[in-house]
Amino acid sequence: MAQRLVVIGNGMAGARTVEEILARGGDFDITVFGDEPYGNYNRIMLSNVLAGVEDESGIFLNDLSWYADNGITLNAGVRVARIDRFAKQVYAEDGTATPYDKLIIATGSRAWVPPIPGVHRKGRGYHQGVFAFRTLDDTRAMIRYAREHERAVVIGGGLLGLEAARGLQNHLGHVTLVHAAGHLMNTQLDAAGGAILQRSVEALGIEVVTDALTTEILGKHSVTGVKLKDGRTIPCDVVVIAAGIRANADVAEVSGLVVERGIVVDDQMRALDEADIYAVGECAQHRGQTYGLVAPLWDQAKVLADHLTGRDPDAAYHGSRIATKLKVAGVDVAAMGIQTAERDDDETLVFSEPRKGVYKSLVIRDGRLVGATLVGDVRKYAFLMQAFDRELALPEDRVELMFDLGGPPAEVSAADMADDAQVCNCNGVSKGTLVETVHGGCKTVNGVMDKTRAGKGCGTCKSLVQQIVEWAAGGEVEEDPKASWYVPGVPMPKPELMAAIRTHGLKSVSSVFATLVPGGEEDAKSKMGLASLLKMMWGDEYVDERDARFINDRVHANIQRDGTFSVVPQMKGGVTTPAQLKRIAEVAERHSVPMVKLTGGQRIDLLGVPKEKLPQIWSELDMPSGYAYGKSFRTVKTCVGSDFCRFGVGDSTALGIALEERYQGIEGPGKMKLAVTGCPRNCAEAYVKDLGVVAIDGGRWEIYVGGAAGAHVRKGDLLATVSSPDEVVTLTGRFLQYYRENANWLERTYAWVPRVGIERIREVVVDDADGIAADLDAAMDASVGAYRDPWKERVEPVTPGQFRTSLPLVVLPQVPVR
Amino acid sequence: MSIRLGPVAEIPVGEGRTYAVDGDMVAVFRLRDGSLRALSAVCPHKGGPLADGQIDMKVVVCPLHLNAFDLTTGCSLTGQPDLTVYPVGVDDEGHIVIYSEVPA
Ligand code: SRM
Ligand SMILES: Cc1cc2nc3c(=O)[nH]c(=O)nc-3n(C[C@H](O)[C@H](O)[C@H](O)COP(=O)(O)OP(=O)(O)OC[C@H]3O[C@@H](n4cnc5c(N)ncnc54)[C@H](O)[C@@H]3O)c2cc1C
Ligand code: SF4
Ligand code: FES
Numbered sequence: 001m002a003q004r005l006v007v008i009g010n011g012m013a014g015a016r017t018v019e020e021i022l023a024r025g026g027d028f029d030i031t032v033f034g035d036e037p038y039g040n041y042n043r044i045m046l047s048n049v050l051a052g053v054e055d056e057s058g059i060f061l062n063d064l065s066w067y068a069d070n071g072i073t074l075n076a077g078v079r080v081a082r083i084d085r086f087a088k089q090v091y092a093e094d095g096t097a098t099p100y101d102k103l104i105i106a107t108g109s110r111a112w113v114p115p116i117p118g119v120h121r122k123g124r125g126y127h128q129g130v131f132a133f134r135t136l137d138d139t140r141a142m143i144r145y146a147r148e149h150e151r152a153v154v155i156g157g158g159l160l161g162l163e164a165a166r167g168l169q170n171h172l173g174h175v176t177l178v179h180a181a182g183h184l185m186n187t188q189l190d191a192a193g194g195a196i197l198q199r200s201v202e203a204l205g206i207e208v209v210t211d212a213l214t215t216e217i218l219g220k221h222s223v224t225g226v227k228l229k230d231g232r233t234i235p236c237d238v239v240v241i242a243a244g245i246r247a248n249a250d251v252a253e254v255s256g257l258v259v260e261r262g263i264v265v266d267d268q269m270r271a272l273d274e275a276d277i278y279a280v281g282e283c284a285q286h287r288g289q290t291y292g293l294v295a296p297l298w299d300q301a302k303v304l305a306d307h308l309t310g311r312d313p314d315a316a317y318h319g320s321r322i323a324t325k326l327k328v329a330g331v332d333v334a335a336m337g338i339q340t341a342e343r344d345d346d347e348t349l350v351f352s353e354p355r356k357g358v359y360k361s362l363v364i365r366d367g368r369l370v371g372a373t374l375v376g377d378v379r380k381y382a383f384l385m386q387a388f389d390r391e392l393a394l395p396e397d398r399v400e401l402m403f404d405l406g407g408p409p410a411e412v413s414a415a416d417m418a419d420d421a422q423v424c425n426c427n428g429v430s431k432g433t434l435v436e437t438v439h440g441g442c443k444t445v446n447g448v449m450d451k452t453r454a455g456k457g458c459g460t461c462k463s464l465v466q467q468i469v470e471w472a473a474g475g476e477v478e479e480d481p482k483a484s485w486y487v488p489g490v491p492m493p494k495p496e497l498m499a500a501i502r503t504h505g506l507k508s509v510s511s512v513f514a515t516l517v518p519g520g521e522e523d524a525k526s527k528m529g530l531a532s533l534l535k536m537m538w539g540d541e542y543v544d545e546r547d548a549r550f551i552n553d554r555v556h557a558n559i560q561r562d563g564t565f566s567v568v569p570q571m572k573g574g575v576t577t578p579a580q581l582k583r584i585a586e587v588a589e590r591h592s593v594p595m596v597k598l599t600g601g602q603r604i605d606l607l608g609v610p611k612e613k614l615p616q617i618w619s620e621l622d623m624p625s626g627y628a629y630g631k632s633f634r635t636v637k638t639c640v641g642s643d644f645c646r647f648g649v650g651d652s653t654a655l656g657i658a659l660e661e662r663y664q665g666i667e668g669p670g671k672m673k674l675a676v677t678g679c680p681r682n683c684a685e686a687y688v689k690d691l692g693v694v695a696i697d698g699g700r701w702e703i704y705v706g707g708a709a710g711a712h713v714r715k716g717d718l719l720a721t722v723s724s725p726d727e728v729v730t731l732t733g734r735f736l737q738y739y740r741e742n743a744n745w746l747e748r749t750y751a752w753v754p755r756v757g758i759e760r761i762r763e764v765v766v767d768d769a770d771g772i773a774a775d776l777d778a779a780m781d782a783s784v785g786a787y788r789d790p791w792k793e794r795v796e797p798v799t800p801g802q803f804r805t806s807l808p809l810v811v812l813p814q815v816p817v818r
Numbered sequence: 819m820s821i822r823l824g825p826v827a828e829i830p831v832g833e834g835r836t837y838a839v840d841g842d843m844v845a846v847f848r849l850r851d852g853s854l855r856a857l858s859a860v861c862p863h864k865g866g867p868l869a870d871g872q873i874d875m876k877v878v879v880c881p882l883h884l885n886a887f888d889l890t891t892g893c894s895l896t897g898q899p900d901l902t903v904y905p906v907g908v909d910d911e912g913h914i915v916i917y918s919e920v921p922a
Contacts (some may be wrong), residue, residue, distance in 0.1 A: 444897075474879065474886040527874075551872075561883065563882075760842070801829070806835070806870045
């Protein structure tokens, strides 16, 4: 017979634990007791119900049929009075006794109501007009009452009080927030942050009184006001108390369990000295800590489910690192960890801009984030949360923790996030789970949210969930689903993938799928990245399968919005000749090319060329391809340099041409754009290139790497200063090769260089600390040697119909109907 | 009734080519296992040429904005309208054939 499992408490922790047990196929006869007369709902959403942005019906998590469907006996509206630990029975207030083999207590918390005279009326519970904010019934009653009254006072300026105050504004005209401490949200914020928050809250029309101890609720039959310690009275007809919570541990206590601030449990969530009784959620005290947020409950529920079902009997809960976010529209607050420095060598970073209502403060210990407070601007929340939760190394430039300064976007983008990074902090849903769900066939944002519960907590992560789902569903190929994999369809990070390719001697994209993907499944979105990688690794030996190429690489031109292509001939270093210009002009004229344009890369673009015309245009131009379409070496911009410019100290044009000549067209994980400039005036914009060379006085050259001025702006890091153009050419090749071998697919140098660190790159590329410089040079030599100008591929199409149109632009040969 | 489009060999393995069939633009893809799929050739998103897209055994990815469509059902996997699917096969002479009715 299945073991009997009894759960006291049908709240967020109790119901979740049951779900986790079911998900593990746990075989129990389950009975649940809940004080409320209905199924299980999302308590967090009560704030939204009060604010009128969520419907009551939308917050139910499990309705009654869910219990029936899963064979769970639900005693809704039945309170448990006592546990008999020896007879292993629970006694409910309706007189029934229910035996158990295993018992889970998940009775949560209740609102803590300070002993203020006037709060209660003898024998009638709360004074009419006085409310707590904990349950659905509280919320309903509050809304009903508030609608018929005018002025509310909310006692307590923490998260709950602020959300209550904002919600009440939806139902009556005037709300005052009365807070005993010196500033709002004092558990999460320091005084400066609290002051800035207060201004933002006041801007919403909520009156705030701090340092205000409420000493009495006034009014005989109904409430007429509250009295403060300093003698002031605030007239009102509704009072909401949000002064804190206390663990609901009475049942446990009267039954003889060890209760301090909550029911004391060990790392398996087992009540102290009990073999078969467990506690989870807000009623539990683990390692001296009780929690008032949901994230820890999810962790606890998982551990307990692992333990109880035998999936992992030794599963252990080690406590949670918690972060809070205020759910008040227009007032963004997020906080995690400690609020101020606690030790002498703690670093503190503070930014404050009161006029804009922005305040940020961070505490760093031993190079790790241990606390963060964000008011008014929470754009860095996701990034900081990850750094905090996973104790990541922090950027050298601390200011990057607070602001976006070029570089990859700090808000973790869907692709950048690690698989196990938590997206929904309410329901404990990781990116990996979302992606799996999408790949499992659920392709709508709502479907995924329903299945995983992500975004169904406080809702603040919805936009991130959406981004991840859209991306996992294939919205954007330039970002890969599994952050650590080189391409989404082959489950391996780059070094592992390259090693496997070498071990098995895989020289074609199809052989990679066949050998390295379980089940051998191909993946359209991985083909381009694999093709690039294999080409880099095997050079001449690479087995080129045309279907592995993106259309641009099949026809050596860039596809445009109308399905036509652009033709960009090579113009090394941006230097051209009258003869070349004439030829381009003639070709453009002869074929009525719709637009001829100078590009930002210092060459000429013929735009709007139909696919079928490409071979002819190339042949008439008879110039090499400029590779303006590939994930490859693109251009070397130059300035006029010492030959003509009165400031030039180096022949930037000649060096630029030499670089382009040598490294033209080599493929890489991302585009490689270079520049050489003749003096630090930097007319060729070399500081913001993947590799930029700057001539300096004394015949020397500075090499900058990892610069960008596209979607992100970043000044390159100085890699080396050398004394000859030859050294520039060598170091360029070595740097590019190191990048090609190590960067992730589509990771430009502006992301890769800071990720690896310029010091490390210098060690390898300049100082040859790893002893691989010769290998890098040789590999690059091989690539350079394997280079063939693709525009020579024009006499004979490489594949049938290579240049046949795919568009309804021309009348296609009509085939007869038989 | 069926419509003959041309030799299968016109489509390189793993790629697609466009045909005009009775006034419709049809993209025919030749999967790596040799089987064919035929779908409307114009991406419902912004008119991208689907035959220029990359495929695997399941989906075609439009080259313009990378919306993906199921090759067998035509269903969009990225929230776009679905594509029409055409029953397609190869006749005895190795020609691509579009059937107006599913062959028995
Ligand atoms: C033609 C050109 C614009 C122009 O008229 O000047 C151009 C056109 C395109 N750029 Fe660019 N970029 C052009 C110079 C630049 C530059 C300036 C430069 O090269 O000095 C930049 C900033 C430098 C950089 O790359 O960091 C630039 C940053 C981008 C980016 C952003 C890359 C990034 O990660 O920051 C993209 C998008 C991408 O790569 O994903 C992009 C993508 C594109 C694409 C290829 C979009 C696409 O995939 O279809 C555009 C093709 C249009 C078309 O229909 O052919 N283009 N693009 C320039 C060609 C230069 C050349 O001769 O090769
Ligand atoms: C308005 C509001 C907003 C919130 N917003 C957030 C937020 O944004 N983020 C966040 O992380 N957290 C938030 N919280 C906190 C979060 O709701 C709690 O942490 C969570 O609900 C605790 O879950 P629990 O299961 O431990 O307790 P509860 O959800 O309170 O469940 C306790 C259950 O036990 C039952 N019970 C109690 N005693 C008995 C008994 N004797 N017999 C039978 N059943 C009994 C109750 O009926 C209930 O079903 C918010 C809370 C409120 C009130
Ligand atoms: S900036 Fe570049 S990608 Fe954007 S529209 Fe212009 S050419 Fe296209
Ligand atoms: S046109 Fe096909 S994805 Fe935009």
